[in-house]
Amino acid sequence: MNPDVIVIGGGPGGYVAAIRAAQLGMRAAVVEREPQLGGTCLRVGCIPSKALLESSHKLEMARHELATHGVNVMGVSFDLAAMMKRKADVVSTLAKGIEALLGKNKVTRHRGTGRLAGPGRVEVTADDGTKTVLEAPRIVLAVGSRPVALPGVEFDGRLVGTSTEALAFDTVPGHLVVIGGGYIGLELGSVWRRLGAQVTVLEYADRILTGIDADIASEALGLFRKQGLEIRLGVKVKSARAAGAGCVVECEGLEPIRCDRVLAATGRRPATDDLGLDTVGLATDQRGWIPVDGHFRTAAAGVWAIGDCIPGPMLAHKAEEDGVACIDALAGRWSHVDYDLVPAVVFTHPEIAAVGKTEEQLVAAGVSYKKGVFPFRANGRARTINDTTGKVKVLADAATDRVLGIHVIGPAAGDLIGEAAAAMSFGATSEDIARVCHAHPTLPEALKEAALAVSGQAIHA
Numbered sequence: 432m433n434p435d436v437i438v439i440g441g442g443p444g445g446y447v448a449a450i451r452a453a454q455l456g457m458r459a460a461v462v463e464r465e466p467q468l469g470g471t472c473l474r475v476g477c478i479p480s481k482a483l484l485e486s487s488h489k490l491e492m493a494r495h496e497l498a499t500h501g502v503n504v505m506g507v508s509f510d511l512a513a514m515m516k517r518k519a520d521v522v523s524t525l526a527k528g529i530e531a532l533l534g535k536n537k538v539t540r541h542r543g544t545g546r547l548a549g550p551g552r553v554e555v556t557a558d559d560g561t562k563t564v565l566e567a568p569r570i571v572l573a574v575g576s577r578p579v580a581l582p583g584v585e586f587d588g589r590l591v592g593t594s595t596e597a598l599a600f601d602t603v604p605g606h607l608v609v610i611g612g613g614y615i616g617l618e619l620g621s622v623w624r625r626l627g628a629q630v631t632v633l634e635y636a637d638r639i640l641t642g643i644d645a646d647i648a649s650e651a652l653g654l655f656r657k658q659g660l661e662i663r664l665g666v667k668v669k670s671a672r673a674a675g676a677g678c679v680v681e682c683e684g685l686e687p688i689r690c691d692r693v694l695a696a697t698g699r700r701p702a703t704d705d706l707g708l709d710t711v712g713l714a715t716d717q718r719g720w721i722p723v724d725g726h727f728r729t730a731a732a733g734v735w736a737i738g739d740c741i742p743g744p745m746l747a748h749k750a751e752e753d754g755v756a757c758i759d760a761l762a763g764r765w766s767h768v769d770y771d772l773v774p775a776v777v778f779t780h781p782e783i784a785a786v787g788k789t790e791e792q793l794v795a796a797g798v799s800y801k802k803g804v805f806p807f808r809a810n811g812r813a814r815t816i817n818d819t820t821g822k823v824k825v826l827a828d829a830a831t832d833r834v835l836g837i838h839v840i841g842p843a844a845g846d847l848i849g850e851a852a853a854a855m856s857f858g859a860t861s862e863d864i865a866r867v868c869h870a871h872p873t874l875p876e877a878l879k880e881a882a883l884a885v886s887g888q889a890i891h892a
Contacts, residue, residue, distance in 0.1 A: 434459055437553050442472060444737045446754075461533065467526035484618060546707035569761055584670065591672060597619045604691035631688065645790070650822075746775065749768070821842070832885070865885075
């Protein structure tokens with residue numbers, strides 16, 4: 432029996448969409464070419480990078496922080512192979528969990544590369560070249576994204592590569608050059624710096640973390656440099672290539688940089704090539720995105736699209752929200768995703784997290800706002816865990832007090848931003864947050880105090 436909906440792509444958006452369809456009584460099928468479900472995020476992205484970030488941070492703590500707690504550790508060393516095995520085990524466990532969820536919800540999984548083959552048809556090509564055609568009245572495109580390749584950067588899959596290769600180095604490089612000062616470059620640069628590599632980050636812009644509040648990014652830049660990352664701003668990379676046992680990176684106006692490995696972390700683009708869009712009369716925009724309306728419908732009847740292959744933040748949690756909203760919409764239910772309130776997190780140490788507008792965006796839009804800032808050094812819980820770097824910043828409308836943006840750099844910022852996103856989703860004012868009783872001693876008290884600071888009433892600062 433043919434499915435009611437076919438989802439091409441088994442990543443965060445795709446498998447969530449299929450499960451949601453099954454929950455609403457539809458026969459759902461997922462087409463995914465990789466052996467493991469979960470997409471880039473689970474296999475070679477969010478999850479493995481966070482596993483290595485956690486392992487390397489524990490090493491850093493053992494070497495430099497535990498003594499302040501009265502814990503004396505002698506002869507600290509690490510086993511890179513064991514770290515990599517733990518990372519792989521985490522990925523494997525979660526991937527098996529997704530398989531179990533599909534089975535539990537009676538979602539059919541088809542292994543192979545899926546592409547449109549005309550209205551209501553999906554062609555699936557298996558690894559051995561065998562082709563199968565599936566039919567369904569509804570097709571959801573959830574094909575994700577892939578790394579952007581800069582002109583002149585010659586990938587060889589070993590010495591010059593993307594985050595995929597940098598997540599699986601079998602030895603610690605003596606000198607790693609990271610092209611790009613965004614989330615991926617700084618996270619993986621931090622991992623290998625902690626493990627002993629000399630790390631040089633080359634960023635074309637005059638700042639790191641474009642898109643993050645400039646004040647927060649500036650503070651992060653200083654902290655990362657103190658940690659040992661060499662970060663060069665305003666650098667245009669002309670080429671990067673393997674040269675013998677190492678690599679050479681050439682930059683405009685600078686001497687060539689010789690290093691052991693190169694990580695190109697210069698963004699991602701939609702993976703919409705060779706998807707058969709022409710067979711249903713679809714085309715992408717200049718950036719490779721598939722245009723959709725407010726309910727994720729494409730211009731082709733019976734075809735929807737979600738996640739990284741449509742406009743919006745290229746984040747796993749955004750794709751998941753797209754997946755649920757898209758299926759709700761095609762089932763005739765109410766659906767909506769507020770892209771202005773998609774939180775973002777950088778899992779360096781300290782962590783950086785944000786939701787809503789930055790100060791620069793508010794200034795550019797001519798919005799009058801008030802600001803409340805509270806440092807973690809004045810937070811009791813931060814003191815007890817010896818992690819007092821950073822602050823919380825709350826931006827609120829000057830006239831209505833409605834919160835417009837919240838930005839955090841400091842301990843557990845990625846967890847704190849959840850409360851911020853929830854409050855903003857309900858239209859909270861800074862006073863609303865300030866009047867919520869927060870447990871003591873906890874890190875979220877810093878958010879309460881920053882909200883109090885909007886009106887100049889912070890208690891502990």
